[in-house]
Amino acid sequence: MKFAMPVILTALTISLLIVPASWAEAQETAAINFADTAWIMVSSALVMLMLPGLALFYGGMVKRKNVLGTLMHSFVPLGVITVQWVLFGYSLSFGSDIGQFIGGLDKVFLRGITFETLSGTIPEYLFAMFQLMFAIITVALISGGIAERVRFKAYVLFILIWSTVVYDPICHWVWGGGWLGELGALDFAGGTVVHISSGAAALAAALVLKKRHGFPGRLMIPHSLPLTLLGAGLLWFGWFGFNAGSALAANATAVLAFTNTQIATGAGLLGWLGAECVKGNRPSALGAASGIVAGLVAITPAAGFVEPMWALVIGAVAGVLCYGAVIMKIRLGYDDSLDVLGIHGIGGAWGALATGLFVTIGGTGLLAGNLKQVGVQILGIGAAALYSFVMTYGIVVAIEKTIGFRVNAEAEEMGLDTSEHGETGYNMV
DSSP states (O other): OTTHHHHHHHHHHHHHHHHHHHHHHHHHHHSOOHHHHHHHHHHHHHHHHHHHHHHHHHHTTSOGGGHHHHHHHHHTHHHHHHHHIIIIIHHHHHSSEETTTEEOSTTGGGTTOOTTOEETTEEHHHHHHHHHHHHHHHHHHHGGGGTTSBOHHHHHHHHHHHIIIIIHHHHHHHHSSOHHHHHTOOOSSSIIIIIIHHHHHHHHHHHHHOOOTTTTTSOOOOSOHHHHHHHHHHHHHHHHHHHHGGGSSSSHHHHHHHHHHHHHHHHHHHHHHHHHHHTTOOOOHHHHHHHHHHHHHHHGGGTTTSOHHHHHHHHHHHHHHHHHHHHHHHHHTOOOTTOHIIIIIHHHHHHHHHHHHHOOSSSOOGGGTOHHHHHHHHHHHHHHHHHHHHHHHHHHHHHHHHTOOBOOHHHHHHOHHHHHHSOOSOOOO
16 A cells, blocks of 8 residues: 555646646647638638639620620629628538538528637638638639620529529538548549539530520620730739638648649640640730630649649640630530630649549549549549539529520620610720
């Protein structure tokens, strides 16, 4: 017994030394990281800046009489989707899983979240706002496929429904605990969730609403390429938040995504211009702007997963591939006004596939002999594209048959600025 008391006291002393240390470590793990928080706040603002960038990119490519209407298609989602997201969109995307298909309603109205609630090392409010920006930009991208021929009120209804029944489920599949994420599909910043879904949706909507009057015989010449180039530059700038912010931390992965974004975008620009020259055309300003976006789109799913030299390959191939897809539009005869399918759909699909081919960071792909990852990526591409196309087709048909989606011939000839908004983009005396 005389040795029992010292042993007990020693054990208690060690426990007192260990437990507080472990408790402090747990507290540190659960605590907010201010560097991460600051970076994701900046990234969220950068992604929001992509909306004006997209507005200018699209607005410069349409006729002068439709510039305001086209700009509004990119701006109004900032209101509509923000409200939808706060009310129930965030919950459908990131709420408790239901059948690996959709999130539950446990986070409607942001219920259960306070300013102290964390998602990883950042406040959950901030995580919700960062993800909101992705939801907004996705529906805005679709507008390019149906530009110059739709009623504004019908468009507002469309983006509300589409975000709820298409974007939120696909987002949950990949990032919210759904079946694609469980299978191991890799999508760092939205190649599948954002670009493939919007590209397929734009094609479906364009097919339902049919061609603009005069397409393709009448030349659809952009009215202001300077606006388009300015928009492309803003998209490039904002995309650093889009990709590097998706690391959700100020860390080495964010730096890798930032680096890959720059490299792939430069390569995409040169790839598109090179394809134009090989085709026998002059290198064009519109081609430069389009190549920039093609490179940005393609690197999005792979940004934090591949080495920089593979980012160079991804971007260069995207420039050539997306150029070819845009050329095919004329031959196939569908009127995707601003080439959403050709750039975002095809570019996103290539980027998602390339992720499976070249991933060496945070996973393995074909380079490491993991052919299964390529199969999972292909499955994700097909599932997102098919689901988005079918659902969008049904939504557009329903709106067209009820309240009417497409403007009449007279309004289209007059221009959407006047017929839908009672304004003009340029008042010249």
